Amino acid sequence: MAVEAVFSAIGDPTRRAIVERLSRSDATVNELASPFSMTLQAVAKHIRILEGAGVIRKKKIGRSYHCALNRAVLTEARSWLDDLERDWSDRLDRLGDFLAEDAKSDRPAQ
Amino acid sequence: MAVEAVFSAIGDPTRRAIVERLSRSDATVNELASPFSMTLQAVAKHIRILEGAGVIRKKKIGRSYHCALNRAVLTEARSWLDDLERDWSDRLDRLGDFLAEDAKSDRPAQ
DNA sequence: CTTATACTAAACCAATTGGTTTACTAAAAA
DNA sequence: TTTTTAGTAAACCAATTGGTTTAGTATAAG
Numbered sequence: 001m002a003v004e005a006v007f008s009a010i011g012d013p014t015r016r017a018i019v020e021r022l023s024r025s026d027a028t029v030n031e032l033a034s035p036f037s038m039t040l041q042a043v044a045k046h047i048r049i050l051e052g053a054g055v056i057r058k059k060k061i062g063r064s065y066h067c068a069l070n071r072a073v074l075t076e077a078r079s080w081l082d083d084l085e086r087d088w089s090d091r092l093d094r095l096g097d098f099l100a101e102d103a104k105s106d107r108p109a110q
Numbered sequence: 111m112a113v114e115a116v117f118s119a120i121g122d123p124t125r126r127a128i129v130e131r132l133s134r135s136d137a138t139v140n141e142l143a144s145p146f147s148m149t150l151q152a153v154a155k156h157i158r159i160l161e162g163a164g165v166i167r168k169k170k171i172g173r174s175y176h177c178a179l180n181r182a183v184l185t186e187a188r189s190w191l192d193d194l195e196r197d198w199s200d201r202l203d204r205l206g207d208f209l210a211e212d213a214k215s216d217r218p219a220q
Numbered sequence: 221c222t223t224a225t226a227c228t229a230a231a232c233c234a235a236t237t238g239g240t241t242t243a244c245t246a247a248a249a250a
Numbered sequence: 251t252t253t254t255t256a257g258t259a260a261a262c263c264a265a266t267t268g269g270t271t272t273a274g275t276a277t278a279a280g
Contacts, residue, residue: 004123004126007117007120007121007126008121008122008123009121010117010121011117011118011119011120011121011122012118012121012237012238013114013118014238016114016117019194020194022198023193023194023195023197023198023201024197024201025201028256028257029256029257029258030255030256030257038238038239038240039239039240039241040256040257041239041240041241041257041258041259042238042239042240044257044258045237045238045239046238048258060246060257062246062247062248062256063246063247063248063255063256063257064247064255064256064257065256065257065258069194069198071195071198071199074191074194074195074198075195077191078188078191078192078195081184081187081188081191082188084129084130084133084179084184085133085181085184085185085188087133087134088132088133088179088181088184089181091133091134091135122267122268124268138226138227139226139227140225140226140227148268148269148270149269149270149271150226150227151227151228151229151269151270151271152268152269152270154227154228155267155268155269156268158228170227170276172226172276172277172278173225173226173227173276173277173278174225174226174227174277175226175227175228
């Protein structure tokens with residue numbers, strides 16, 4: 001599916017917190033919202049974005065909505081990073097890193 | 111360190127394209143900008159965001175700026191996803207998935 | 221020296237985002 | 251039945267974002 005949507009979904013700190021929370025246990029929308037100072041509606045919006053990206057699934061049980069992570073999509077995101085690192089490593093094995101000497105300084109170039 | 115900034119940085123499609131491009135070879139700001147229809151300045155802004163997040167490094171050589179991926183930070187992002195998946199899997203091993211197809215009336219864990 | 225190149229810096233603008241409030245519905249509790 | 255709970259839906263708003271243009275700086279080429 002869309003790795004596109006996944007990264008942009010977990011790019012938001014609130015949504016990453018929700019995802020982390022769900023990695024520990026499934027939870028209802030209310031349970032997910034309670035740690036935040038924002039309104040339930042705001043959190044519900046974030047949840048819908050995560051749902052739209054396929055990061056989580058939601059299911060109505062009684063009058064509450066239970067949420068759970070969708071492993072497949074998260075695995076896809078990880079694969080994107082895996083592939084990236086592999087391509088990068090392969091290339092370095094062949095060519096060497098012309099920026100290697102600067103690797104220690106984190107400062108942006110000027 | 112700031113997985114925060116990393117995910118929000120690669121949450122943008124233009125910036126992900128830049129990162130993918132850099133996984134194949136290092137490149138100058140001009141080289142990175144050329145495939146895009148937007149202005150050089152717009153791409154330069156994206157590059158600065160990636161740099162600020164620690165995803166890439168930039169170095170002035172002559173009058174051009176050369177960019178390269180910063181493996182460490184990308185690895186961190188991958189670790190976040192790894193940890194997430196590990197926590198999630200561990201929990202499922204212990205509890206089972208209440209959203210699994212036949213939908214038992216399992217209460218969500220706290 | 222003069223001009224072109226490869227950028228950076230900053231002002232500016234429209235569209236998107238993240239939040240609010242207000243209003244609604246379905247299910248459980250009293 | 252009436253009320254409360256657990257949400258959804260939508261209008262609305264301020265701040266951020268992603269783009270532009272204009273202007274400036276350092277280096278290389280003519």
